[in-house]
Amino acid sequence: MDSGHTDRAAELVNVLMRTTGARPQLDRVDNEPWQLHFHGTDDSFSVGWTAGCAAALALAIGSDLAGRLGVCTAPHCDRVYVDNSRNAVRHFCSDACRGRVKAAAFRARKTTQD
Template sequence: MLFDSHVELLLDAAVSLVNELTDGERRGKPYTAPAGEELLSAVPAALPGHRAQSPVPDRLPAESAEYLAEAARTMRLVFEGMDEDRADDAAAAANDLLRRTGARPQLDRVPGEPWQVHFHGTDDSYGVGWSAGCATALALAVGSELAGRLGVCRAPRCDRVYVDASRNSVRHFCSAPCQSRVKAAAYRARRGAAPK
């Protein structure tokens, strides 16, 4: 494990929010992020909801959903900055999100578990709370030797993001399907170029 479990959960949430709530390309096809009514159920689906102490509802209020969609666009700038060796830009985007959310650490405890440092925003709404947590996790990543673990998919016509949790820092794709697409294309290219 590269990051502690709470930071890892928040980085996973940041990846999911960026990949689900920002326009671009996904697996070789144009991707349009959900909006309006679709956004209200897409945001909770993107958040980790398995924690009993903080269950995610099926639909969020429009204000929280829109806040998270806007935060996801800023989070994307962090991933893009790190992927393109523009750490200053990534840090500026993370700092912007930290300021907007008023992110602050707080010790929380789940019954039967030890105290843990969690990150909260200026209020406990889903939009601000999750954005503050994700912003803090991204800032911790950018400010560490693990900053290079934030990336954007290298597959053609895909701009989804990932956190490389591999042991040797070898991940370059957002998903196994994108990795397979690239490998299959390289294989077809080699076969087509082989002398006959």
């Protein structure tokens, strides 16, 4: 999404939803409110989770949240994230990746100054 390939992302998510047979269903656990879940057609653990993730991605891509999906910009990291920052400036999947990149930049500046 962060590279502007919205159409391709939508195609891939549609394939995931078709493959898993994602279907919405309201579920309720004792003493909890009703919750919307997206189960897979065979309701196995892995298919159920995949269907739920595919449906969540579809909801994000089909809304104004699409620009909030990204891939970590740290070298050798391919993790994805949802940018929940106030001004949509997130670039890393975690504080650990951000810290490694900033520490490496600091060390590089320090060696060029010496």
